[in-house]
Amino acid sequence: MNAIDAWVWWLVVAVALGIPLVVTAMPEFGMLAVGAVVAAGAAGLGFGIVVQVLAFVIVSVALIAVVRPIAARHSSRHPHLPTGIDALKGRQAVVTERVDGSGGRVKLAGEIWSARALDAARAYDVGQEVDVVDIDGATALVI
Template sequence: MDNIDAWVWWLVGAVGLGIPLVVTAMPEFGMFAVGAVAAAVVAGFGFGIVAQVLTFVVVSVALIAVVRPIAARHNRQRPELATGVDALKGRQAVVLERVDGSGGRVKLAGEIWSARALDTDRVYEVGEQVDVVDIEGATAIVM
């Protein structure tokens, strides 16, 4: 075991840190793995253990300090393009069958949807235009 160079141990450590990255999807493990690879490079150039450990710590901490805030900011951003049922909210539909608090049918985005009035006392007759305020399952909630 004493014959194995330090850079090999750092690469083994990098692989070891890569495993939990894949299993847990925690990007911090990947940043530590990159730090271990940097330490392996330093060891390959013949620097001592102090320089290797400092390289590992500095690279790992720098990556966490720089990448985590960028990833968190990116994660907080809402998608600009609404898709699926979110894209249908706020659109207009045409009543095909009388819509009241218990049900009915509307034509929404070229498709026929079951619909229910948001205000249970309100009734929408055939041909009226209504606004979709929500989608619950396969039912458009209209007003």
């Protein structure tokens, strides 16, 4: 096998490692593919098979040892951004129609919501600011 054949084979290996990277989304395959590309470069420069394999192994192991822990650390730090009804809990609303234990309406996040007082004995008049404790279906429970 001459030098041209060797670098072509290393590129074939890199592409073959890139396929499971795309299919499984496992970054380790990408790191191995980069190692194969470096080995292809070594073959293209005329280095022997021993240097090519060493380049592949050293680059692949170095990437897995260095990049993988960094990527794992970053992927585990997802900031919790509440969305949907979870984002409405704890917000303030303005009473637009008297709210008591049986119902009423509030303006919450720019929209009119049906509302109910969490404490059935309590009532809130128009214009009062209330805090949303929970969302029950399409009804905001307020205090």
